[in-house]
Amino acid sequence: PATRKQWSAIKNDIVGGDSLASAFSRWPGSFPPVYVAMVKAGETGGFLSVVLEQIADFKVREEDLKGRVKAALVYPFLLVVMAVLVMTFLMIYFIPQFSSIFEEFGGSLPALTRFIISASRALIRYGIFIAAGVFFIVAGIKRVLSGAAGKKAVERVLIRIPLLGAVILRFGIVRFCRMMGTLLESGVSLVMSLNVAREAIGNQSLSEAVSAAVDRVKNGISLARGLSASTDLFPPSVIEMIAVAEESGRLDKELLRLATSYESELDRQLRMLVAVIEPVLLFVMAGLVGTVVIGMLLPVFTLQELIK
Numbered sequence: 001p002a003t004r005k006q007w008s009a010i011k012n013d014i015v016g017g018d019s020l021a022s023a024f025s026r027w028p029g030s031f032p033p034v035y036v037a038m039v040k041a042g043e044t045g046g047f048l049s050v051v052l053e054q055i056a057d058f059k060v061r062e063e064d065l066k067g068r069v070k071a072a073l074v075y076p077f078l079l080v081v082m083a084v085l086v087m088t089f090l091m092i093y094f095i096p097q098f099s100s101i102f103e104e105f106g107g108s109l110p111a112l113t114r115f116i117i118s119a120s121r122a123l124i125r126y127g128i129f130i131a132a133g134v135f136f137i138v139a140g141i142k143r144v145l146s147g148a149a150g151k152k153a154v155e156r157v158l159i160r161i162p163l164l165g166a167v168i169l170r171f172g173i174v175r176f177c178r179m180m181g182t183l184l185e186s187g188v189s190l191v192m193s194l195n196v197a198r199e200a201i202g203n204q205s206l207s208e209a210v211s212a213a214v215d216r217v218k219n220g221i222s223l224a225r226g227l228s229a230s231t232d233l234f235p236p237s238v239i240e241m242i243a244v245a246e247e248s249g250r251l252d253k254e255l256l257r258l259a260t261s262y263e264s265e266l267d268r269q270l271r272m273l274v275a276v277i278e279p280v281l282l283f284v285m286a287g288l289v290g291t292v293v294i295g296m297l298l299p300v301f302t303l304q305e306l307i308k
Helices: 004-015 020-025 033-045 048-105 111-146 148-159 164-185 190-200 204-218 223-230 236-248 251-301
Strands: none
Touching (some): 048 164
16 A cells, blocks of 8 residues: 555655656556556546446455465465474474483384484484575575576476466456456556456466457457467366457457456465365375374384393
8 A cells, every 4th residue: 555655655646747647657656557547537528436446346356366365275284384393393302302211222223213303303413404405495496586587487387287377267257357347448548458458367377368469459369369379278168258258349348347256265265275275184194294294103012122
């Protein structure tokens, strides 16, 4: 949101003769290009009040969608954090207690037990260096993802993952349809709407597909035909609906209807994804903890062989 200082500067710009869209464009961090384009169209066409209402509705729907996605991922994230904390506790406190007892008995320990004890000692001795290494690896991955090539490569991999890929694409398509429909309904031209939606869509692969569609639309090709070259990203059903909407002159209404329909489908896919992730994470967590416990209990079953 804009600060009081920014609103004061916007007010001074308007008093000085600038348009509202021009004043907003000086603060891209608070007013994204999609809002600036809509306000510019509203000022040009004389329906600024309608555009501001559409922006408010768009913002509410966008935040609601993001909130639902974040809420769906809270529990899986907590499971991962819990698994890391439990494993760290076992490796740092639980295993050294047993390993000191086994050392008193002597004898040869099972291979799994020796591996777990070695991992525990390495974590205790070199924990700081391991944490630093993890930090630098995460920072390196984040730096790679900040670039267009790295982000695109990761997106391509994620898109191919069952369920997760469908959710990622669905989220991008919802944003694209909602933005395009709102912009067109506000009187923004098709090419300008595509350019704005491309910049704000939040998915590199979809953005490139829209960029290719923009070039085709500029050459007189319809939007549906322009998107038809990217059926791996845009489902054929979406392209068919856009084609029918273009022929009937109701492209803005159909895009908004598609966004609403796909939001409901995105909710179902999110619930399905979480329903799959939860037992998988629980199984992995139980497997890791169970392996450590079993590895430390194996010598107990051969206690007589360990005692010299």
